[in-house]
Amino acid sequence: MITDAQKQEFYQALLDKNAHYEGVFFVGVQTTGVFCRPTCPARKPKFENCEFYKTAQEALIASFRPCMRCRPLSHPGQVSDLVRTLVDAVEADPSRRWKDRDFEELSVDASTARRQFKKRFGMTFVEYARSRRMGLAMKQIRAGDAVIDAQLNTGYESSSGFRDAFSKIMGAAPTKFTQHNKILKASWLDTKLGPMIAIADDAGLYLLEFIDRRGLEREVERLRLKTKVAIIPGVTDPINSIRLELEFYFDGKLKVFKTPLNLLGSSFQRSVWEELMRIPYGNTRSYMAQAASIGKNRAYRAVANANGANQLAIIIPCHRIINSNGDLGGYGGGITRKKWLLEHEASHV
Known part of the structure; x- marks a missing residue:
C-alpha cells in the first residue's frame, strides 16, 4: 500500500525527473490514460490527476496503457525491439488471448518473450496481455x-x-x-x-x-x-x-458485515465459508482447527482449497486462517495485505 507521504515523495521525484526512482514506482495519469516512468519527459500532470503504482502490472490492471514517450516497459534509454513489437500488437488487438501461433505470426519466439518480460518486469508477456485486457x-x-x-x-x-x-x-x-x-x-x-x-x-x-x-x-x-x-x-x-x-471496517468501526451475500459453491464450500464468518473479529484459526470446526478433522487440505475458492474477500475472512506453526500461510490478496488485515483487526478488538 502506498501511503499519502509516499505519494507526495513520488510526485516530487516525478517533477524532478529523479532517475533514482526508476523501478521504484510508476505513475498513471488520469487525464491521458497512460502510465509513465519517473523520468518521463512529457509535461507533468497535476498531483490530483496522478495515481502511483509499484509495478507496471498494477498500472495496467488499473486501466492505464504504456506511455509512448518514456516507454515504461523498456529499460531507461533503451527500447527493446521485441518489447515494442509485442506491446504494439497488444494495443492493436487488446482482446486477443495469445497462443503460440500468434507469436509465430510476428516471428517471435514465445519462450524468449516470456523470459524477457519476466526478467525485466516481473511478469510474463501473457500476464502483461491479460493485465492490459483486464484493465480495459x-x-x-x-x-x-x-x-x-x-x-x-x-x-x-x-x-x-x-x-x-x-x-x-x-x-x-x-x-x-x-x-x-x-x-x-x-x-x-x-x-x-x-x-x-x-x-x-x-x-x-x-x-x-x-x-x-x-x-x-x-x-x-x-x-x-x-x-x-x-x-x-x-x-x-x-x-x-x-x-x-x-x-x-477500514476505520476500525465495523466488525461484522451485514451486506446480503450470494454464496455460489458446493455444500462443502458453503459450510467452510459460513464457518469462516463465525471466527471472531481479531482472532485467527489454523487450517486443522477450521476442519475440526465443521466436523471434518482430516479434510484440512479440502478446507484450504475451499478457502482459496472464496470470492468475497474480507467479508468471508479467510485472512484469519493461518498455519499451525503460527506462520501466516497464503492469501489470494497477497501476504502483505493479510498481515495488515490481521494487525488492523487485532488493534481494534
Missing part, C-alpha cells in the same frame, strides 16, 4: 454506467478494442444491454489496501476481490458461467452497502 474492462467499471466513445477514443486507438476486451471478460459489450436483460453489475471500490471490484445483483453480493488478485479474470468468468448472465458496469443496493461497510 476495469476502465469501464471504474467509470460507471456511461459508455462514451469520444472519451474512449481519447485514451485508446479504437473504442471497438475496448468493447471487445470488455465482452471477453464480462460476457457482452457494455452497449448491448436493455432493461429486459438479466444482468449483474460491477463497481470499482477504492480502499486503503488498494482498489477492489464488487459484483452484485439487486439481492446480494457475488464477488468482492482486490483488482490485482492473480486469477481475477478467471474468477469473473466462472461467476458469469455459473449465473449464466453478463456483467456490466453499475451499482446496486448491495454494492452501495458494501462500499459503506468497507469504509467503516
Whole structure:
C-alpha cells in the first residue's frame, strides 16, 4: 500500500525527473490514460490527476496503457525491439488471448518473450496481455454506467478494442444491454489496501476481490458461467452497502458485515465459508482447527482449497486462517495485505 507521504515523495521525484526512482514506482495519469516512468519527459500532470503504482502490472490492471514517450516497459534509454513489437500488437488487438501461433505470426519466439518480460518486469508477456485486457474492462467499471466513445477514443486507438476486451471478460459489450436483460453489475471500490471490484445483483453480493488478485479474470468468468448472465458496469443496493461497510471496517468501526451475500459453491464450500464468518473479529484459526470446526478433522487440505475458492474477500475472512506453526500461510490478496488485515483487526478488538 502506498501511503499519502509516499505519494507526495513520488510526485516530487516525478517533477524532478529523479532517475533514482526508476523501478521504484510508476505513475498513471488520469487525464491521458497512460502510465509513465519517473523520468518521463512529457509535461507533468497535476498531483490530483496522478495515481502511483509499484509495478507496471498494477498500472495496467488499473486501466492505464504504456506511455509512448518514456516507454515504461523498456529499460531507461533503451527500447527493446521485441518489447515494442509485442506491446504494439497488444494495443492493436487488446482482446486477443495469445497462443503460440500468434507469436509465430510476428516471428517471435514465445519462450524468449516470456523470459524477457519476466526478467525485466516481473511478469510474463501473457500476464502483461491479460493485465492490459483486464484493465480495459476495469476502465469501464471504474467509470460507471456511461459508455462514451469520444472519451474512449481519447485514451485508446479504437473504442471497438475496448468493447471487445470488455465482452471477453464480462460476457457482452457494455452497449448491448436493455432493461429486459438479466444482468449483474460491477463497481470499482477504492480502499486503503488498494482498489477492489464488487459484483452484485439487486439481492446480494457475488464477488468482492482486490483488482490485482492473480486469477481475477478467471474468477469473473466462472461467476458469469455459473449465473449464466453478463456483467456490466453499475451499482446496486448491495454494492452501495458494501462500499459503506468497507469504509467503516477500514476505520476500525465495523466488525461484522451485514451486506446480503450470494454464496455460489458446493455444500462443502458453503459450510467452510459460513464457518469462516463465525471466527471472531481479531482472532485467527489454523487450517486443522477450521476442519475440526465443521466436523471434518482430516479434510484440512479440502478446507484450504475451499478457502482459496472464496470470492468475497474480507467479508468471508479467510485472512484469519493461518498455519499451525503460527506462520501466516497464503492469501489470494497477497501476504502483505493479510498481515495488515490481521494487525488492523487485532488493534481494534
